[in-house]
Amino acid sequence: MLQMAGRMGVLGTESAFEVLARAKALEAQGRSIINLGIGQPDFATPQHIVEAGRKALADGHHGYTPANGILPLREAVAADLHRRHAVTVSSDQVLVVPGGKVTMFFAVLMFGEPGAEILYPNPGFPIYESVIRFSGATPVPVPLYEERGFSFSAEEVLAKITAKTRLLIINSPANPTGGAVPKSELDKLAAGLERHPHVAIMSDEIYGEMVYDGAEHVSLLTYPALRERVILLDGWSKTYAMTGWRMGYGVWPKALFAAAERLAINCHSCVNAAAQYAGIAALTGPKEPSRRMVQAFAERRRYIIKALSALPGFRCATPGGAFYAFPNIAGTGFDSRTLQSRLLDEAGVATISGTSFGAYGEGYLRFSYAASLAALEEAVGRIGEWLKRQDNTREKQS
Numbered sequence: 001m002l003q004m005a006g007r008m009g010v011l012g013t014e015s016a017f018e019v020l021a022r023a024k025a026l027e028a029q030g031r032s033i034i035n036l037g038i039g040q041p042d043f044a045t046p047q048h049i050v051e052a053g054r055k056a057l058a059d060g061h062h063g064y065t066p067a068n069g070i071l072p073l074r075e076a077v078a079a080d081l082h083r084r085h086a087v088t089v090s091s092d093q094v095l096v097v098p099g100g101k102v103t104m105f106f107a108v109l110m111f112g113e114p115g116a117e118i119l120y121p122n123p124g125f126p127i128y129e130s131v132i133r134f135s136g137a138t139p140v141p142v143p144l145y146e147e148r149g150f151s152f153s154a155e156e157v158l159a160k161i162t163a164k165t166r167l168l169i170i171n172s173p174a175n176p177t178g179g180a181v182p183k184s185e186l187d188k189l190a191a192g193l194e195r196h197p198h199v200a201i202m203s204d205e206i207y208g209e210m211v212y213d214g215a216e217h218v219s220l221l222t223y224p225a226l227r228e229r230v231i232l233l234d235g236w237s238k239t240y241a242m243t244g245w246r247m248g249y250g251v252w253p254k255a256l257f258a259a260a261e262r263l264a265i266n267c268h269s270c271v272n273a274a275a276q277y278a279g280i281a282a283l284t285g286p287k288e289p290s291r292r293m294v295q296a297f298a299e300r301r302r303y304i305i306k307a308l309s310a311l312p313g314f315r316c317a318t319p320g321g322a323f324y325a326f327p328n329i330a331g332t333g334f335d336s337r338t339l340q341s342r343l344l345d346e347a348g349v350a351t352i353s354g355t356s357f358g359a360y361g362e363g364y365l366r367f368s369y370a371a372s373l374a375a376l377e378e379a380v381g382r383i384g385e386w387l388k389r390q391d392n393t394r395e396k397q398s
């Protein structure tokens with residue numbers, strides 16, 4: 001008998017990938033499925049970025065690069081952070097990694113072990129809780145509240161910190177809720193964290209350039225008092241429609257950088273060389289394609305929030321960022337998982353149950369609106385019809 005390490009038993013997953021597989025299987029049977037499950041832009045990578053990747057291959061960039069990434073790319077990241085947040089970051093603190101996920105994996109592995117506690121948002125990106133458990137640490141959920149636009153309460157976060165807390169994970173704008181934490185709440189959190197110098201903070205800002213209706217994205221890097229213990233997670237996947245290129249980066253405090261780089265050397269050596277050149281083009285080239293994409297998301301967001309709110313049993317908050325709607329579906333009488341699977345099997349609409357993002361996601365469904373307006377209209381129409389059929393059946397039965 002092969003015997004895997006015990007920790008493999010607690011490793012979770014991202015059910016968006018399972019829903020995608022089920023949706024594909026139904027499509028293979030000839031069913032029409034609208035996939036609002038997967039969280040990736042439905043846009044192609046802008047042409048000038050693709051061209052830079054192609055040119056890098058043609059120019060012979062086929063070998064290993066330095067483990068932390070090529071210098072012009074790290075300099076471009078530092079310049080971009082200065083442009084966006086007016087912060088000064090040294091290119092020596094930038095660790096380029098294959099996708100946003102890697103920074104969270106490294107941060108959790110660096111701090112997590114049995115006896116340690118790690119705070120994470122719930123409902124939140126499922127990989128946080130999964131990797132915390134994998135590390136042996138105790139996951140401590142930080143609830144996000146619909147009535148606060150899916151922000152946390154800074155007081156509540158601070159109250160959960162103990163002597164065992166090693167790491168606090170923050171994600172704004174957020175997956176799966178779209179919530180953007182207001183600056184006033186971040187200010188309170190940052191002030192309170194000064195009383196807890198033993199806590200590192202990983203700030204997942206991968207949706208930082210996707211905010212709407214004047215909502216502002218405030219980077220945790222902008223709090224000087226926290227700079228020595230903030231790990232910034234960001235990357236190219238969402239902003240530049242580059243999910244398949246596997247390009248992300250972490251900005252690490254000086255004291256942690258060598259450890260993070262060592263993890264990279266043990267894990268993946270370096271990021272695909274040609275993709276790094278594409279990454280430079282993304283940061284230094286025209287921003288218009290990204291802007292157009294965010295404008296399209298804003299239009300779809302206006303539509304879907306209103307349309308979902310009009311469905312019987314649905315109530316949809318209007319959070320400020322990312323490309324997700326997270327309606328409360330408690331009024332339908334279905335639990336989240338049942339509604340997710342019945343909408344997929346019977347209405348042909350793929351969504352993700354709120355419980356896939358943690359226990360506090362019960363009563364919600366995640367809709368990714370990174371799909372065409374026509375697809376969104378068709379999906380909402382199908383759900384409306386399906387809900388009507390359930391009502392009719394219930395009436396006949398009573």
Ligand SMILES: Cc1ncc(COP(=O)(O)O)c(C=O)c1O
Binds near residue numbers: 098247
């Ligand atoms: C909040 C959040 N962080 C990180 C990631 C990971 O991004 P990447 O595909 O670049 O690894 C995602 C992807 O969905 C995400 O939603």
